[in-house]
Amino acid sequence: MTIKDLAAKTGYAVGTVSRVLNNHPNVSEKARAAILAAVEESGFQLNQNAKQLKQSHATSILVILKGSGNILFAEMLEVIQTSLHGTRYPLHVDYLHGADNEVRRARQLIREKNALGVIFLGGNLENFQSDFADLGVPAVLVTNSAESLGFDNLSSVYIDDHAAARQAVEALIAMGHKNFAVIGGHRLYSDISRMRWEGVVEAMTAAGLTIDPELDYATVYFSPDGGYQGTMELLQRDRHFTALFTMSDLMAIGAFRALEDHNLEVPGDVSVIGYDNLSVGEFLIPRLTSVDQPTEAMARRSLQLLLDAIENGATAKHEAVPFTLVFRESTGKVKE
Amino acid sequence: MTIKDLAAKTGYAVGTVSRVLNNHPNVSEKARAAILAAVEESGFQLNQNAKQLKQSHATSILVILKGSGNILFAEMLEVIQTSLHGTRYPLHVDYLHGADNEVRRARQLIREKNALGVIFLGGNLENFQSDFADLGVPAVLVTNSAESLGFDNLSSVYIDDHAAARQAVEALIAMGHKNFAVIGGHRLYSDISRMRWEGVVEAMTAAGLTIDPELDYATVYFSPDGGYQGTMELLQRDRHFTALFTMSDLMAIGAFRALEDHNLEVPGDVSVIGYDNLSVGEFLIPRLTSVDQPTEAMARRSLQLLLDAIENGATAKHEAVPFTLVFRESTGKVKE
DNA sequence: GCATATTTTGGAAACGATTCCAATTTCCTT
DNA sequence: AAGGAAATTGGAATCGTTTCCAAAATATGC
Numbered sequence: 251m252t253i254k255d256l257a258a259k260t261g262y263a264v265g266t267v268s269r270v271l272n273n274h275p276n277v278s279e280k281a282r283a284a285i286l287a288a289v290e291e292s293g294f295q296l297n298q299n300a301k302q303l304k305q306s307h308a309t310s311i312l313v314i315l316k317g318s319g320n321i322l323f324a325e326m327l328e329v330i331q332t333s334l335h336g337t338r339y340p341l342h343v344d345y346l347h348g349a350d351n352e353v354r355r356a357r358q359l360i361r362e363k364n365a366l367g368v369i370f371l372g373g374n375l376e377n378f379q380s381d382f383a384d385l386g387v388p389a390v391l392v393t394n395s396a397e398s399l400g401f402d403n404l405s406s407v408y409i410d411d412h413a414a415a416r417q418a419v420e421a422l423i424a425m426g427h428k429n430f431a432v433i434g435g436h437r438l439y440s441d442i443s444r445m446r447w448e449g450v451v452e453a454m455t456a457a458g459l460t461i462d463p464e465l466d467y468a469t470v471y472f473s474p475d476g477g478y479q480g481t482m483e484l485l486q487r488d489r490h491f492t493a494l495f496t497m498s499d500l501m502a503i504g505a506f507r508a509l510e511d512h513n514l515e516v517p518g519d520v521s522v523i524g525y526d527n528l529s530v531g532e533f534l535i536p537r538l539t540s541v542d543q544p545t546e547a548m549a550r551r552s553l554q555l556l557l558d559a560i561e562n563g564a565t566a567k568h569e570a571v572p573f574t575l576v577f578r579e580s581t582g583k584v585k586e
Numbered sequence: 587m588t589i590k591d592l593a594a595k596t597g598y599a600v601g602t603v604s605r606v607l608n609n610h611p612n613v614s615e616k617a618r619a620a621i622l623a624a625v626e627e628s629g630f631q632l633n634q635n636a637k638q639l640k641q642s643h644a645t646s647i648l649v650i651l652k653g654s655g656n657i658l659f660a661e662m663l664e665v666i667q668t669s670l671h672g673t674r675y676p677l678h679v680d681y682l683h684g685a686d687n688e689v690r691r692a693r694q695l696i697r698e699k700n701a702l703g704v705i706f707l708g709g710n711l712e713n714f715q716s717d718f719a720d721l722g723v724p725a726v727l728v729t730n731s732a733e734s735l736g737f738d739n740l741s742s743v744y745i746d747d748h749a750a751a752r753q754a755v756e757a758l759i760a761m762g763h764k765n766f767a768v769i770g771g772h773r774l775y776s777d778i779s780r781m782r783w784e785g786v787v788e789a790m791t792a793a794g795l796t797i798d799p800e801l802d803y804a805t806v807y808f809s810p811d812g813g814y815q816g817t818m819e820l821l822q823r824d825r826h827f828t829a830l831f832t833m834s835d836l837m838a839i840g841a842f843r844a845l846e847d848h849n850l851e852v853p854g855d856v857s858v859i860g861y862d863n864l865s866v867g868e869f870l871i872p873r874l875t876s877v878d879q880p881t882e883a884m885a886r887r888s889l890q891l892l893l894d895a896i897e898n899g900a901t902a903k904h905e906a907v908p909f910t911l912v913f914r915e916s917t918g919k920v921k922e
Numbered sequence: 923g924c925a926t927a928t929t930t931t932g933g934a935a936a937c938g939a940t941t942c943c944a945a946t947t948t949c950c951t952t
Numbered sequence: 953a954a955g956g957a958a959a960t961t962g963g964a965a966t967c968g969t970t971t972c973c974a975a976a977a978t979a980t981g982c
Contacts, residue, residue: 252968263932268970278930295697300968303635303937317664324660328653331681343679345667361631474869500866507869530836533810533843535871588938599962604940612960614948636938639967 251294260288271296298340302364310340311556312365314352316372317345320472322526322545323371326392329549330369339366346373353381360387367556375399375441388559388566390552394441397568405559405566407552409573411442414541415449418523418575419495423457426584427493427521430454432467433480433505434497446497446525464489472497477504485512492520492584499524499531499540502580506534517582527576536579547571587630596624607632634676638700646676647892648701650688652708653681656808658862658881659707662728665885666705675702682709689717696723703892711735711777724895724902726888730777733904741895741902743888745909747778750877751785754859754911755831759793762920763829763857766790768803769816769841770833782833782861800825808833813840821848828856828920835860835867835876838916842870853918863912872915883907 253271257264262281269277270285288294302309313330315323327343334341342363346352352373359365368389375394378401388403396406419430432450435443447467454461464487470476477496484491485508494509496502502524509520516522516536524531524540531538548571558564589607593600598617605613606621624630638645649666651659663679670677678699682688688709695701704725711730714737724739732742755766768786771779783803790797800823806812813832820827821844830845832838838860845856852858852872860867860876867874884907894900 299635299639304970474866504869530810533840535846640940
């Protein structure tokens with residue numbers, strides 16, 4: 251069933267059918283009604299390939315996720331997907347694995363899928379820096395600030411990781427903690443890991459504390475297993491610490507386990523703070539203190555920035571959305 | 587940069603360029619080399635819209651996920667995505683929300699995206715039964731057996747939920763448990779919930795046990811919060827039970843919390859068994875006993891079935907992939 | 923009712939690829 | 953070296969839309 255068939259069926263010309271389908275003015279009520287009825291009856295669906303070929307200008311939006319296991323990104327994707335539903339922007343999603351370079355892939359997909367813009371869910375500044383000559387379309391990097399890059403069509407939406415980590419550690423210091431241990435991603439390859447770590451160090455320095463080099467820090471994956479391994483490693487170094495900063499809630503779950511295996515109590519012996527505020531944190535034993543990433547707000551904002559750039563040519567913006575610290579049971583005053 | 591430009595640039599005709607691009611035989615090495623070089627140099631990318639329009643036969647594969655929060659499905663999607671990479675099948679992913687009807691949506695997307703086949707990650711038999719006149723393309727339903735439907739282009743890949751639940755409960759009975767409580771999804775709307783529940787009842791009946799109607803069962807969402815609410819509700823009914831069967835690990839986490847809030851120990855007072863065997867289960871305190879769903883195997887198998895149907899016209903198959911029960915610390919002998 | 927302005931309609935060209943047929947070139951064979 | 957078979961190439965037709973221009977129909981003003 252093509253537009254031509256519809257034309258034949260209704261006695262109108264293809265041009266008229268097309269106009270009806272695209273809500274052009276200048277088509278009589280009679281024709282519109284007749285054609286719409288025929289569409290309804292035949293279950294006609296436009297061939298998007300033909301449409302997009304003709305209006306050679308791009309129409310779709312691309313979302314590129316780093317890894318598919320990340321629940322936060324999955325949630326953001328869902329928000330984006332839902333928001334785009336029923337708009338004139340088809341959505342293409344692509345997942346990057348391991349060491350794939352997001353920028354290079356983006357470039358390929360932009361041409362291939364004829365994209366108007368890209369949202370990167372995850373991704374490292376480094377790759378953008380070295381490979382980002384020009385994507386040719388507006389882009390938004392989520393979860394990382396791209397302000398330092400100064401590209402004028404790359405926006406970013408993020409929480410201020412630096413401040414979040416600092417405030418979290420400040421709160422722990424206020425509870426009497428002096429000895430901190432940290433586990434997170436590789437600071438060289440993961441920008442968010444580096445920023446969070448800097449926040450930790452900054453808070454400690456401001457309080458006149460220094461971080462024991464032996465406890466600073468364990469590099470692991472953002473997973474329960476990573477958290478477990480990292481905590482075990484720190485524990486084996488046999489230095490006293492009363493507070494453990496982990497860079498994700500999933501890591502924190504692994505950390506809980508490792509501490510338990512060493513007969514250490516949370517928060518009695520060690521306070522643990524996570525990051526992300528996954529819904530599961532509220533139900534853990536003990537309930538997990540965490541840095542809340544407002545996924546829905548971040549997703550909405552990133553899409554707004556992108557559409558604004560696409561539709562109105564807005565220039566790149568860099569927005570830190572507000573985060574909150576959620577204090578629960580896994581952190582507490584240090585034992586005397 | 588179009589194929590025509592390439593032709594002009596290299597002095598060959600568009601037909602020849604197209605043949606090179608598609609690895610047709612019958613093109614001289616000289617031409618191939620020259621054209622490939624020009625492609626390389628110009629960064630030419632094929633316009634997929636034009637390509638797919640012309641080869642009006644469909645080319646892409648569609649994956650439809652029920653909800654985006656499900657980690658198992660996300661993992662399966664990643665496997666499928668990776669497997670399809672570099673093949674001639676572009677992949678389209680769509681997420682369904684809440685009460686969306688997967689079959690109706692599939693039908694629309696198949697036309698729109700020109701799909702050769704569909705994989706449904708999640709989805710209820712009921713919808714297929716009532717709405718599935720004919721999708722027109724092969725499809726695979728994952729996580730549910732569609733055998734009973736008898737459609738000859740709808741395959742399915744699943745674990746035998748019935749048997750898994752039964753075996754799990756048998757094992758618990760062998761540990762001395764007699765009083766079971768169950769929480770899961772709505773048995774009317776969620777096929778897997780019904781099947782798992784039937785497995786539980788069957789095991790109990792076979793052992794001469796009956797399930798206390800008051801403990802059978804709480805209907806909740808497959809989330810930590812659902813597990814928490816459901817367990818609280820059962821606890822409030824004030825009937826003794828020593829084993830709790832939850833239909834997902836996430837639920838089990840919520841159950842842990844609810845039991846803790848009632849000062850009940852796991853497994854001392856109540857044994858808890860989850861479902862899915864998420865990676866997080868191994869690190870919980872106590873480590874969670876669970877039914878393992880082999881996500882990678884299921885994903886691979888579903889794709890194979892689909893491609894086999896697409897490429898070789900294979901008829902629908904219904905495959906139960908082997909599951910395993912993973913016994914950890916959250917289940918134990920019943921206290922005397 | 924007639925000339926003119928306006929709205930509606932028909933139909934051809936174009937988007938960028940594939941594919942088929944015919945034309946050309948190359949390669950064998952004798 | 954000539955003839956025919958095989959390999960390679962050129963170029964037109966085509967996919968299903970949109971969009972533009974011209975033609976037809978309708979509305980408006982006097």
